[in-house]
Amino acid sequence: MAILTIHSLNLQIENKILCRDLSVQIGENQRWGLLGKNGAGKTTLLHALIGQRRASQGSIRLDGKSIYDLKQRELASKVGILFQQGIEALPATVFETVMLGRHPHTQSLLWDDQKDIEIAESALDAFNLDQLKERDVGTLSGGELQRLALAMLLAQTPQLFLLDEPSNHLDVAFQIKLLSVLTNKVAETSASLIMATHDINLAFRFCENIILLLADGESLVGRSVDVLTEENLSQAYGCPIKSVSSGDHRLFYPA
């Protein structure tokens, strides 16, 4: 059963067409990579999926219902997004911040539910932030802030994770850690994930499906092994890209 169905979607910013006639079905426990060069429309597409940019044509359905018919809160309880800019370092503790992720689920007006606290704490644990619980967000490093934003997303417990450049500010070890945490979460909760990234190798490694945005709103949709070829990538990025394969691994580099 598909969680998200994008049908014949057109997206444009002023006169620039970013997406033309895009159709994708995203099922449970699927991980999708969203690739394309700067300005190709990756972020715009992700924002469209949370209803923040109206499509000029086509439909976006979540569990069969158009996202425009869902209440904001209902949508937020099912779709969570990590923004490219991460989170602002406003004065607040790490724990107060991660608790915000529970906002769409919170029932009580005033008091924090024990269940919400436990979910938030385990989200901090998942990204090794449990020691920083009482720290002020303003004192965190760039990488710690990014992990906090990810923990907040995890605490939101969405069915569909949208990630805009999740590996920003993260060292190699945390990039791998973050993706394995998310992969496990997706599998555990029968969720799915769309990740916009510039890192072709990371996308190939973690996503079995790819949406590759080309120039002029065209796009390629399919399995990573089929879409991520030297020819397609060279066309998408407008620069020659080569690859080397070793067993199941494939490594891409600009020629």
Next chain:
Amino acid sequence: MIAQKQILLLIALTAFCVASMVFSLLSGSVDITVAQLIQSIVSSESSLNSQVLQEIRVPRTLAAFVTGGLLGLSGAIMQVLLRNPLADPYILGISGGAAVGALSAILVGATGFWLSNAAFAGALFSIFLVFGIANKFGNWSVTRLLLTGVVVSAGWGAVINILLTTSSTNNVQSMLFWLMGDLSQSSVNSAHYLLLLVGLVGGIAVSRSLNVLIRGELLAVSLGVNITSLRLLLFFSASIFTATAVTIAGSVGFVGLIIPHMLRLVGARDHRILIPSCVLLGGSFLVLADSLARTLIAPQQLPVGVVTAVIGVPAFIMILRSTIRK
């Protein structure tokens, strides 16, 4: 999470509130002791003391509390709505509109009821003017709202200057008192208490959403906050609180700007705590300031706005410095 420390803060503020009210009831030209105060509360006998209390000090103390509470609340809301630490209840030109209304009323010799109504009408006019201009094309981004408010404010400022420079010396004196904020002519009725209560309860009811909105509009949307209706609610409620406060006491400065910041600096960053704290501290602060305003150079009275600045500015700088050192 609401920690014990924050509950303690609320308890401390409530105590401060009671203390400031008692102080206010005791200070003035007629000396009243604590014993006499208690006696006049418990006994039904009419004495000079109980008359002074009932007819002068109690109404004035309550007027100060309601005004300060509304300003604190409005300031906290404006700072979230505009996501700007410099935002205060007057930033969108509401007090300017009220001032032009009030000053015009003074010019034609109106007092009391008509003066208040003119101020309130001016404030309402300004609210709809700012909203109308900022909302013209159906998109009212925060920047647009802020810029519109600042420009309209500046416009009112010019009108105020015209009124001041062309009025007789006698009128200018009352106008200046109004502009600096003054409680000597103030009275409040049950509608005012009700508004403060509704503001407090409503503010607490949306406090979780405020916690999210202050982190950014896009993030708030992604966490399920309907920001279109929330922002409308915040704009109009904060505007009405401000309009009511300036109608009661004129443009009392500093309360709405400094009180929410002071409370954030001492740790009340969660709006579930910040909103009630702002009402309590805003109210008590103005009660205290007004007590000083009418006793410092007695028998003459100072405009309370002068006292709020004289206490507020150094107190704020002290708290700011002590938190930076940490």
